[in-house]
Amino acid sequence: MKQNIKVAVDAIVFGYSHNQLMVLLIRRKYGELKGQWALPGGFVKDDEGLDTAVVRELQEEAGISVNFLEQLYTFGDQVDRDPRFRVISVAYFALVNPSRLVLKADTDADDAQWFPIQGLPALAFDHADIIRMAVARLQSKLQYQPVGFDLLPEQFLFSDLEQLYATILDQAIDRRNFRKKILSLGVVEETTQKVQQQSGRPAMLFRFNKRKYQKLQKEGISFEIKFA
Amino acid sequence: MKQNIKVAVDAIVFGYSHNQLMVLLIRRKYGELKGQWALPGGFVKDDEGLDTAVVRELQEEAGISVNFLEQLYTFGDQVDRDPRFRVISVAYFALVNPSRLVLKADTDADDAQWFPIQGLPALAFDHADIIRMAVARLQSKLQYQPVGFDLLPEQFLFSDLEQLYATILDQAIDRRNFRKKILSLGVVEETTQKVQQQSGRPAMLFRFNKRKYQKLQKEGISFEIKFA
DNA sequence: AGACTTATGCGTATTGCATACACAAATATA
DNA sequence: TATATTTGTGTATGCAATACGCATAAGTCT
Numbered sequence: 014m015k016q017n018i019k020v021a022v023d024a025i026v027f028g029y030s031h032n033q034l035m036v037l038l039i040r041r042k043y044g045e046l047k048g049q050w051a052l053p054g055g056f057v058k059d060d061e062g063l064d065t066a067v068v069r070e071l072q073e074e075a076g077i078s079v080n081f082l083e084q085l086y087t088f089g090d091q092v093d094r095d096p097r098f099r100v101i102s103v104a105y106f107a108l109v110n111p112s113r114l115v116l117k118a119d120t121d122a123d124d125a126q127w128f129p130i131q132g133l134p135a136l137a138f139d140h141a142d143i144i145r146m147a148v149a150r151l152q153s154k155l156q157y158q159p160v161g162f163d164l165l166p167e168q169f170l171f172s173d174l175e176q177l178y179a180t181i182l183d184q185a186i187d188r189r190n191f192r193k194k195i196l197s198l199g200v201v202e203e204t205t206q207k208v209q210q211q212s213g214r215p216a217m218l219f220r221f222n223k224r225k226y227q228k229l230q231k232e233g234i235s236f237e238i239k240f241a
Numbered sequence: 242m243k244q245n246i247k248v249a250v251d252a253i254v255f256g257y258s259h260n261q262l263m264v265l266l267i268r269r270k271y272g273e274l275k276g277q278w279a280l281p282g283g284f285v286k287d288d289e290g291l292d293t294a295v296v297r298e299l300q301e302e303a304g305i306s307v308n309f310l311e312q313l314y315t316f317g318d319q320v321d322r323d324p325r326f327r328v329i330s331v332a333y334f335a336l337v338n339p340s341r342l343v344l345k346a347d348t349d350a351d352d353a354q355w356f357p358i359q360g361l362p363a364l365a366f367d368h369a370d371i372i373r374m375a376v377a378r379l380q381s382k383l384q385y386q387p388v389g390f391d392l393l394p395e396q397f398l399f400s401d402l403e404q405l406y407a408t409i410l411d412q413a414i415d416r417r418n419f420r421k422k423i424l425s426l427g428v429v430e431e432t433t434q435k436v437q438q439q440s441g442r443p444a445m446l447f448r449f450n451k452r453k454y455q456k457l458q459k460e461g462i463s464f465e466i467k468f469a
Numbered sequence: 470a471g472a473c474t475t476a477t478g479c480g481t482a483t484t485g486c487a488t489a490c491a492c493a494a495a496t497a498t499a
Numbered sequence: 500t501a502t503a504t505t506t507g508t509g510t511a512t513g514c515a516a517t518a519c520g521c522a523t524a525a526g527t528c529t
Contacts, residue, residue: 090291441503488512488514493508
């Protein structure tokens with residue numbers, strides 16, 4: 014059995030800070046593409062699972078562990094997507110919340126960096142395409158799964174959640190209807206704490222109800238078509 | 242760069258006949274697992290894309306070409322899913338309509354066969370898991386994409402379409418509401434032909450409006466959440 | 470101190486779509 | 500001719516998404 018194809022994993026890690034959707038990128042240190050920015054990832058070892066490989070690479074390259082991880086798509090239709098040799102890449106979709114957003118300087122701090130989704134640098138390989146697909150996935154996910162939890166801190170303002178949806182979906186949101194919708198799902202709870210912003214009425218802090226959240230994450234948000 | 246992982250593709254091909262959901266399986270001819278049933282598929286060549294590989298394998302192993310093909314998932318978390326050596330498999334989801342349902346005897350007719358989803362034989366590798374995931378995908382797809390077209394003949398009865406949904410989703414359907422729903426999407430058109438079944442009122446033949454169908458297939462069926 | 474600005478929090482009317490359900494039409498068969 | 504069988508259509512109800520207005524609680528400006 015002769016076959017000469019290498020298997021890599023890549024991760025698109027999304028974070029949310031300062032009202033912006035961010036993506037984690039790594040500056041390549043070696044080889045032809047040295048200096049270029051790319052998604053974190055690398056080759057899979059012979060004795061490790063694909064999932065294990067992503068987790069390891071994220072730890073090695075950015076010292077980060079994620080809140081949410083799922084397979085996105087496997088890129089391998091184009092034989093020459095890697096200029097060096099034939100590589101197929103299993104791409105993973107990941108989310109981190111702010112408490113894990115800080116990049117440890119395991120590797121040089123300079124090599125791993127967050128970029129806002131609108132201001133990405135030139136990327137190696139087909140990584141720009143991969144990110145585009147990941148953004149689409151995030152957007153659609155937002156509509157049928159309560160994903161916000163994995164991007165927000167423990168406690169947050171309702172306006173934060175609203176901003177997050179507005180930013181990622183890139184559309185205006187009616188605050189009142191949004192609130193009604195989210196509260197009706199029962200995934201967020203009011204805490205007893207208030208927070209004072211710049212000016213205006215102080216806001217209540219909210220937190221996610223983890224149980225209901227995880228339940229809904231599995232089941233999906235309540236819309237199924239029922240003919241019967 | 243030392244890595245010893247082989248890349249395979251497998252296809253879950255669904256067909257629909259005699260009011261049953263069918264899956265295409267292949268009997269393995271060689272090796273340790275000789276005689277066992279498995280999904281059609283095989284190793285990817287060094288100079289072909291993943292998508293090309295699936296199409297080729299389906300042609301080689303069953304002499305079949307499909308109506309719909311999309312990537313399902315890549316299986317590679319378990320290192321020993323293939324007893325021979327490390328293999329990751331990119332699984333594809335495919336649909337064929339009855340006009341292509343016939344298996345050419347390219348290979349022995351005996352080696353490729355349709356099985357009803359409820360009556361599958363013992364399967365090699367983790368192929369039973371793969372099929373389970375594919376069925377779930379088909380069921381959910383049915384709810385947000387007009388998939389029926391790729392499983393039905395050019396012209397069909399409304400009751401066929403209804404039966405198909407009922408069979409795959411495994412639930413009873415209210416004929417009147419189903420009809421209303423589907424017609425409101427505008428993807429099916431009445432033809433001028435009537436057909437007489439066993440007894441009862443003769444039924445009109447319908448066909449899909451390909452344009453609207455393809456449009457909806459890309460956009461998804463009309464439910465987005467709009468907060469604004 | 471009072472008027473104004475800013476942001477939060479809540480309520481109500483409307484509309485559209487999913488659901489539930491009943492009967493007429495057109496054929497075969499007994 | 501009556502009965503069974505399958506197709507085809509219509510209407511009432513309820514819930515959820517949308518649209519929209521206003522009160523509340525702060526800071527800020529004059």
